[in-house]
Amino acid sequence: MTTETDATRTDATGAVAGTGQTGTAGETAERVWRRLRTLVLEQNERRKETADALGMSFFRVKALRRIAARPSRMSELAAELGSDRPYLTVVVDDLAKRGLVERHPHPTDRRCKIVTATPEGAAAAARADAILGTPPPVLRDLAADDLAALDRITAALTASGEG
Amino acid sequence: MTTETDATRTDATGAVAGTGQTGTAGETAERVWRRLRTLVLEQNERRKETADALGMSFFRVKALRRIAARPSRMSELAAELGSDRPYLTVVVDDLAKRGLVERHPHPTDRRCKIVTATPEGAAAAARADAILGTPPPVLRDLAADDLAALDRITAALTASGEG
DNA sequence: CAGATTGTTTGTACGCGTGTAATCATTACT
DNA sequence: AGTAATGATTACACGCGTACAAACAATCTG
Known part of the structure; x- marks a missing residue:
């Protein structure tokens, strides 16, 4: 499954240069959501x-x-x-x-x-x-700064209402 | 949904200033893993x-x-x-x-x-x-920089083998 | 006290997914 | 050619979870 190969298209809303990931905020959210589902559900x-x-x-x-x-x-x-x-x-x-x-x-x-x-x-x-509660190895082996970023962001995501 | 993007100074051991989150890398991974499970499975x-x-x-x-x-x-x-x-x-x-x-x-x-x-x-x-594939609102409403960080990190997490 | 209401239990019927054995058609092996 | 192996199907029994009706005990309300 190859994602969009037109890597560094820069639109006003959410282009990320150099990472091969572009799109609007909504598209990025969908991509992230799909990966999170994969990560959790594949460990099901x-x-x-x-x-x-x-x-x-x-x-x-x-x-x-x-x-x-x-x-x-x-x-x-x-x-x-x-x-x-x-x-x-x-x-x-x-x-x-x-x-x-x-x-x-x-x-x-x-x-x-x-x-x-x-x-x-x-x-x-x-x-x-x-x-x-045992995280998959790929998560445990994550770089320290990335793990810290996840720690901070997921804390915000699960803060109160998941609406 | 406010995200405190400044409140994330981490020292050498992994303590996160301002969020009350400390611990070893393993503990952080477990905490993140639990939140990811909550996020995905609560949307089940x-x-x-x-x-x-x-x-x-x-x-x-x-x-x-x-x-x-x-x-x-x-x-x-x-x-x-x-x-x-x-x-x-x-x-x-x-x-x-x-x-x-x-x-x-x-x-x-x-x-x-x-x-x-x-x-x-x-x-x-x-x-x-x-x-x-519709992400929960809390994810869609995430701050742009946090979403970009998630985009990058989750791409790495689901790159190939989940081990 | 009589009647309605709540909390739990028993019983029953159903749909779903697993597992296994058996059958049939087709293909591969010698 | 004859036999074994593979792919799909049929049939049946089982455990699990849902849904509904009914019964019973205890509580609350008139």
Whole structure:
């Protein structure tokens, strides 16, 4: 896949001399976005790797990580995981059967049940975080100044609203 | 979206003045990696959006895009899509029934069938590309110099092997 | 207290993707 | 020619996640 070979066309908005990358700001944003997707999604084997390491589907890994991060009621978990309450019961049942999760009564509302992670569950979630959070070598091997630039820019990009 | 382009003085160890970000190169890489995952995966509603727009599962969208990009044999498609041949038969059957895809005989090997996209299929794939390739507003609104930096760095990151 | 509401659970049906075995046509090998 | 190997297809069983209806317990409201 060769990108535009008319390298150093200089239009008013966004030409970058000497890098072979030209175009309007919108075109540059699209190019960057495509590369970011490639970088992240091509590493998406991590999901399968994580699921295999924990011996459960990635959805359950996601649920476990969410529970380990913050104990919550069933309905909260279902909403945040984008699932429905009935299926979350099945998932939490499965995680509980594995000894990774426990249901505790809500202090005031006896209808609710607070789901928390056991020490084993927290450890498993940490293992998942470690696998998913390991950057690809190409990123780790980036030059220090480029990495610092990424650090600064991505901090701004994920600052608050992603709108 | 204001970007503090001046607040990035880095010392020898990688500390970033004014942003509260310090640490070794590995820690910085992990932080950047986490933010990149957030940025891309939080936009993963795009998958559902694309699937809804085309009225098919995202896996079939993926298959259609792959076919539109390069006509191939069934076995090639199955391998590249990480699926098995039998299921790909079902998927291509479905896409063909929708008039998006056609099976053509291989010029030399009559066992093979070359799957190509019809004009309608190419148009649908282009629509999917448009949705998936639209960068999030926060990226499009990035300051020009930061965007140029991302352009350069991501080009290096996705140059060849992702290791 | 009666009725409506909320939180959770059980059950059921469905679509999707994986995996495997078996079948058929075509090609390659000896 | 005869046999093995390859490409595609059909068929079936399975796990996963979604969606919906219904039941039950506990809480809130009239």
